[in-house]
Amino acid sequence: MRKLNVLVAGSTGYIGIQLVNILLKHRYVKIKYLCGNTSIGKNISSYDSRLKNKKLPKIVKFNYKFLNDIDIIFTALPNGEAQKISKKLLKKNTLIDLAADFRLEKASEYLKWYKQKHQAPNLIKRSFYSLPELTGNKIKNFQIIGCPGCYPTSILLALTPLIRKRLIKQNNIIIDSKSGYSGAGRGVHKKYKNKNLYESFSAYGVSIHRHNSEIQQFLNKLNKTKVEFTFTPHLTPMFRGILSTIYIDLKQGITINKLHKELVNFYKKSTFIKIAKLNSMLSTNNVINSNKCEISICKSKNKNKAIILSTIDNLIKGGAGQAVQNMNILKGFKENEALT
Template identity: 40%
Template sequence: MIKVGIIGVSGYAGVELLRLLLNHDDVEIVSIGARSYQGQPISEMYPSFYGICDMICESDDDVLKKADMIFASLPHGLSEKYAKYCNDHQKKFIDLGADFRLDKEQDYQEWYNLDYNEKELHHKQVYGLCEVNRDKIKEATIIGNPGCYPTSITLGLYPLLKEGMNKNNHFIIDSKSGTTGAGKSLSEDTHFPRCNESFHPYKLATHRHTPEIEQELSKMAHDDIHVTFVPHLLPVNRGIVSTIYVDLKDDIQFSDIIKIYHDYYDQEYFIRVLKTGKVADLKFVKYSNFCDISLHYDKRYHKLIIVSTIDNMVKGAAGQAIQNMNIMYDIEETKGLKMVSPSF
């Protein structure tokens, strides 16, 4: 059994980890931590756990000492010290925050206004996009779990970029997310009277996921990729829809695109390339670890339109983190993650 601990269990991604791990046959959850709720049972914060999991929230130190596999679901700037402890004590560490996603400290300084305090650790980090970096993840001890928007976008573009089918290196990306993507902290935008019956873009050209998106797409393309990334807030709890616009090379046919996507993804359990004419819809990925991708062709301008949908709390956070853990421990990758989205 894998002895697992969760630091930051009181947040949305942390409690989603707990919900999913309770169904994992190879996991024993030995400790959960929530600094603001230390000494309180998780079932008082989230009554859905009442009678199922009444574990008491302990200190972060307790979690670190008791567990061999540590998940940290914390705001940026807080995870390095926990990763250092795990590194020094031969424990595995998966960070659901932003501290181990960016390769360059300069990008972290620019977009998050912080420095790396444990610089040597960042030479060991692996970006945990499972379907792309599986071989590296197998050998990793520190994982930077991808952001939710980057997951939907990079999986949507991966086959196309690897095969060099894009005409230019600038993409327009229009993404919409449910309100859980903003986390549990209160804000004006996610206050119910403000977001209900509303729909609007936010952080236009300034969202912190931008450098992560460009970093990973550039690796896939072996060239510098630039994006105009515009996120929007949907008045729903969870789900992401990313619509991506790509100019195709003149000699590329739509049938070539369809074949390549099926070649890359037909053996990937969690990625579903939809039949031509179908449109990916967040309703059918909610509460699941699936990424649904639909491909559309604008023949007037020889442009590909990619729609990629995920549940931001599962494939975009807790589910992908567990998928990473499964790969790290060389167990069935789908363990604990085979749930199907409700149909209505």
């Protein structure tokens, strides 16, 4: 089988580095170009010692002429950049974006939440938002793939099967998510230079975090009714990992055993989803450095309520790993290729 020629734009960020490490293990991929803006001419191993002595190209500035000999373009760039590239795609190219450029279905929503005008609004309908375990093979009809955000991945995987089956009430869902600081990108060190990033715990984006729009869009489509939730993210003094704690109200007659059974049945064929035993306490250590998501259903001290725990590695299942998983499905490879 001919190897796919791949370009990674934004290769030196936390997600980009993770992506390169995964793609190096992929039997059907050749990394043709590594692109960056402030690192041109450098070896990517200067950003990650694991890449030392690997046969990788030096970092170059992105050029549209590269599209002539590229099959897959992964974009781990600031929001808005993938939109520019999308307008220049050739028929042979597939764009897999790890930022937010093709997550929302309306250009007006993108403007509202990201405070910038969408530069390729006519391409939104030709793109596909793909969370593999929930969207499956539908991805195969699209050239532009929008990968979910890290918080939404942990949240949607936990809630979707339960809302689809109408097992929980669709109002008053409370989502409390904690992430390692790598989720904020390399710029986090400058942003928090006046705070003790490594020994403090911070809430941020209360009621206005951009991922609200993505979560809302997906959940509303499940039963074509509005789902009401409150989402608060937190930055923790660890490098990677996400733990989302979700508080839900049960419908009359529904038990946590019923929720657990539904999740087990829904994900029984999913390679990367593990449903823990009832009332299991989860840790990010369960999933670090993997493309897995682990979910637990726990009882609440309040009758007719329950607590869901969902944990992922934000850089892999919430980022680079999920992007490669999407490529694998799109191109007909084994879903776990390079991800075990």
